[in-house]
Amino acid sequence: MFVNRMPRHEILSEEALATIDGGWRRLVSEIGIQFDHPEALELFRRAGQTVEDDIVKLDPEFVLEQVAKAPSEFRMRARNPANDLHVGGDHMVFVPTQGPPFVRAGATRSEGTLADLERFAQLAQVFPELDSPGSRVCEPNDLDLDSRHLYQQLSVTTISDKVFGGSANSREVARDCVAMAGILFGGREAIDATPVMFAVVNVNSPLRYDGRMLDALLEYTAAGQVVLLTPFLLMGAMAPVTIPAALVQQAAEALAGVALVQLVRPGAPVILGSFLSNIDMQSGSPGFGGPESAIGLLASGQIARRLGLPWRSGGGGLTTSQTVDVQAGYEAFNTLHAAFLAGANWVHQSAGWLEGGLVACYEKFIADVELLQILRAQFTPLEVDEASLAFDAHDEVRHGGHFLGAAHTMERFRDCFYRPMLASTENFERWNRLGARDGAARAAELWPKKLEEWQRPPMDDAVRAELEEYVERRRVELGDPLPTVAHAVG
């Protein structure tokens, strides 16, 4: 796992933090949060909060008491212990893009399929820069809507031995995902002790949690699995058009969710989410990777640290670009870099995101992994000691000389610098001779090669059989005719 030991980049003053703190307190207590769920409302009512119809007006002190029950750091178990995760503190978890309906490979944009989902899961398994395949890098549109979560879970948990995600569409879906995790880890008790999966619960912003998401929240929380509470704020649409207002709203929404999680199961692992960008006020389309995203990330990280909770950055690698072009490069870098500067503990959408999240792209996946490699190197503290000053090398090379052959260089030349996977440093003549391929074209050659490196991680035959039986039984119960979908890896 990557541990970010570099200083955080903090942009809010104490005064600004105090103003924002006052803001969310006023929002939760005066406007309140809507919970479209009787069980949630009852929990809040019993805890002494004011419930008016489906609106809960929260005492800010009560909220902070609940927040204090949540662990500031926790462990997640993976099928392969080498891939266990530590969430919180200086640790960073990287999860690829989750859920786009479309897939792009080269110039072809098509609906995502299970085969795509599986290929992306293989890539997430192969690259050590990624800590999880999530639940679905793209939506498997070739599967029946009601039962697709079963096949998703089967794919990600057998293709990868890293921590995985579950779906949060409904209580029934969440139950299936938790049940399959139980099979994988030898029973419900095993996963109850230490979480093995996560689910993203988006807020229906502004200030509203809908019933199906709450169903999933309650189910995952009761099972002790990790919930990522994510206000999804595009300023101008689901939030006001000023960043401070969005930060206040984000805190109000996420903290209300944390309070609910802690009412269900005190001490349950939960991650404070953020996803803050803006719409283009001319077109109404969302914008990603611009200054608002970056400022929002830096401020969100600072606020989360105050609250002592692990924090999910909205994403790394975000862009509105339709292709893997210069725009995709700088927008993705801006969001991913901001996540590092802001000290994010969990970076969602960190590989493959294109077209405002409508597309999961193979070439972009490669480009984003390169960004992760660059930033991991860039956020590794510089060791400065006498030996690192290389005085002897200067004594050897002297004025106007050349360090290529120096003893100091010969000892270190293999690993002294970051070596890019995707970027070209070839001279023009050689680059031209090799076909004058731009970054996207080179990425298109890289991802099929990386797929070849994939090996199915070992799994007990009995466990595999039990998983498959579960999927088959539930498929029938959910009324799904036998699927005839194509798998990438059989």
Added chain:
Amino acid sequence: MFVNRMPRHEILSEEALATIDGGWRRLVSEIGIQFDHPEALELFRRAGQTVEDDIVKLDPEFVLEQVAKAPSEFRMRARNPANDLHVGGDHMVFVPTQGPPFVRAGATRSEGTLADLERFAQLAQVFPELDSPGSRVCEPNDLDLDSRHLYQQLSVTTISDKVFGGSANSREVARDCVAMAGILFGGREAIDATPVMFAVVNVNSPLRYDGRMLDALLEYTAAGQVVLLTPFLLMGAMAPVTIPAALVQQAAEALAGVALVQLVRPGAPVILGSFLSNIDMQSGSPGFGGPESAIGLLASGQIARRLGLPWRSGGGGLTTSQTVDVQAGYEAFNTLHAAFLAGANWVHQSAGWLEGGLVACYEKFIADVELLQILRAQFTPLEVDEASLAFDAHDEVRHGGHFLGAAHTMERFRDCFYRPMLASTENFERWNRLGARDGAARAAELWPKKLEEWQRPPMDDAVRAELEEYVERRRVELGDPLPTVAHAVG
């Protein structure tokens, strides 16, 4: 001018700074700096420094005494007072790429010409994000080598009314550039009082200043014009392969130059330069935009602030990419962003750089200006006050609503968010219908349109005539047959 009021991102500990401080002291005093120039050696000898052949071994305390004479901030006059510059403090100066031999427009890569130089100067004049056209965004290869500086100066000073650069190839070239600046501003005394131009003096690293560069340094300094002293360090070639060693060498080289400048003219304006990257140890090609560049920039800024000198970052917008692709996007963003985080006072190469600096590219120029626009917005402090929290908007919109039509939004929608010049936020269908153009293709349409916005800034006819007479007289003296070069703007 842009004023960077955001916090600096500092990555070196006090202990690391002290180690680096000890490092440059040892280097200048024990190995010394080579000055290939009798006048420079004599100045150091008279100041009590140890001169052995052409090596000067400097007392670090003497160096710091000299450094203390240099202004930490100063003003530069432009032909148009609205374009005057403040150098140092929180102010940032942005200069486009300087000097590549080749030019790229779309898929065409060709030798740079005076017409290209002039088009780039027009773009630098048109975009408020750039503070200067420099002396030459590309090399005008269609001009005679000995006299081209005359035409360069004539072009940049008549096409633009911003602060400009001069060439530093030799004493004679520097004299011509200074003389032409004198004509522009009404005499040598006028430019002596407040500098109007700058010259980049690269160190012939490691630890050596060559004779021609020193000639230019002495000439510009005597005339009170700004010298940017830039160690040009590609680790593995001109510096050892560890970043701390390169930082130490950079400080030693630049500070020795500052000491010389202050011996020539105490109080003369001078900028501490840095240009620190690495070579690819496999190919020997330089690499730009990776982690080493960024770490080097952050550390260099921190060291420069300690020394109290205005500081030039190696560059914004650097990349080794051969085209305006995803690699160019993330590498350029990484270096430009690092310059902002590091608090650079002067950002050279901030628009147009491609292919490791061998190419000045029109489309990249546009992309880089967009990066400057993003980063200027991103490095503008967030105003957090009660009004910015938009409580009334929440009161109006309530739970699950939409802010598009809120009064708070209607009051602010025109300028609440950054609006990109180049980035597309169009939906896929519209983007496809409009020709499915990527960022480079859109940039190719933007730069000719921006050129149309250019207007020749007013200049006194007598001044223009005197400049042209100077150029004509010196052309003949330098033995240049009448040039038949094409101008972009006549």
